[in-house]
Amino acid sequence: MKRLLRGTPDTLIAKAQNALLKWYEKYGRHELPWRNTDDVYHIYVSEIMLQQTQVKRVMEEYYPQFLQKFPTLKALGSAKEEEVLAAWSGLGYYSRARNLHATAKLCPTTLPKTQKELVRLPGIGRYTASAIQSFAYHQRVGVVDTNIARVIKRFFAHYKQSDDIIWKSAEEFVNPVYPTLHNQALMDLGSLVCLPTNPKCTECPLNLTCKGKEEAEFYTQKQKKVYEELELFYGIALKEGNIALIVSKGPMYKGLLELPAVDPVDEDYIAEFKHSYTKYRITVKIYRLHEPKSDVQWISLEDANNAHISSLTRKALRHLRG
Incomplete structure (x- = not known):
């Protein structure tokens, strides 16, 4: 395994990976329906919905109803745009629905497995492509959303580092045996423990090896949204x-x-x-x-x-x- 930081032995990284998975086994959000399927289309739909919508709303109000109406890529691609938009109504950011529809027309049977091919599809960027690779195809790739980026920044003390550095560290940190569970665990850790403000460091499985725990507040950019x-x-x-x-x-x-x-x-x-x-x-x-x-x-x-x-x-x- 690569060394992520100068002076950080591989054994410490392996311990951190194992501690993370033990925490996830006990505290992870295993009830999320998109975590209990290997259907790439279902996982793809969940990732697009979750981009701008809270998990609870997606799980209870939109995800099951959308899949009931459009159970496959073929069914979605064959539908009229008005039907897709009607099923999406209330979720907002309607370009997401249009991109889903356009992608289903281009890929009526399944989605490609490589990032190079995935990012060519409408509305699929680096994050969504890596999420599909990890969660649907179980590939050993790094996944970086807002929550994971916060964990990576703090854990490796990447204060003011570029996005490329964050992605590189996430990629190198991936558990080689359980990459999917690792990324899901990091996502939940950022959502439940490694919070933007008042992180629960004493509850964190990475606490002992976290490089930035003493100055955790520095590793989250706080920008007041202007409306x-x-x-x-x-x-x-x-x-x-x-x-x-x-x-x-x-x-x-x-x-x-x-x-x-x-x-x-x-x-x-x-x-x-x-x-x-x-x-x-x-x-x-x-x-x-x-x-x-x-x-x-x-x-x-x-x-x-x-x-x-x-x-x-x-x-x-x-x-x-x-």
Whole structure:
């Protein structure tokens, strides 16, 4: 095995690897459904969903329903984009769904096994490719997400080191016998113990050999997220139990159905609510729309929630129903 740091014997690294796996056996999140399958498509779907969504929401609200509707790559690739977007509705970052759909069309039977081939597919970058290689194909590769990067930075005292150094150390640290379990364990360690603030060092299996434990706070970049305030105005037109929706051409919800935009008129004001989207904090105001344009689609209120509507529109409809 390679030596990760000058003066760090291979025996210490092996002990750290073993301690990590013992910890994972006892405390790891073994209940996650994507950890109990070798189906590359199922693992791929989970990785894309988890990029911007909490584990609990993915596991309980989206992952099983999505796979029930599209159980295979072929089924997903054969579906219409509107069906895929409807199944994704509420998860946000809809380019993820479009990339999933595009990849399924390119790879209707299975996904490739090499990083070089994987990163050529829509929406698959270095992390997702390595996750597929490790978790689906059990290859000995390093995997670096936000949680693992934090563990690697602290464990090897990689203060202000480049991403390439972090990836190289993660690659060299991988357990040669149990690479998949090793990467899953690192992920859980970063999520449950090696926290961004107030890390639980006394509970960490890597505590004895951690190079940065005395200054753990230095190994996580803290950047205050800056949000941009927006104010949007939408109109609601109802006719015989149907609501007028339009296909969005904007950058946020392109291709999804949403309420038509309107110029605000005080006497038509209905209500307002707050909504968040990536870097935006949005105040949404809804108004009565008396004469919708000819290009609207009339969708029954009963069917609207199952259509490919934006999360903002879904929230507006809930608000409308009270």
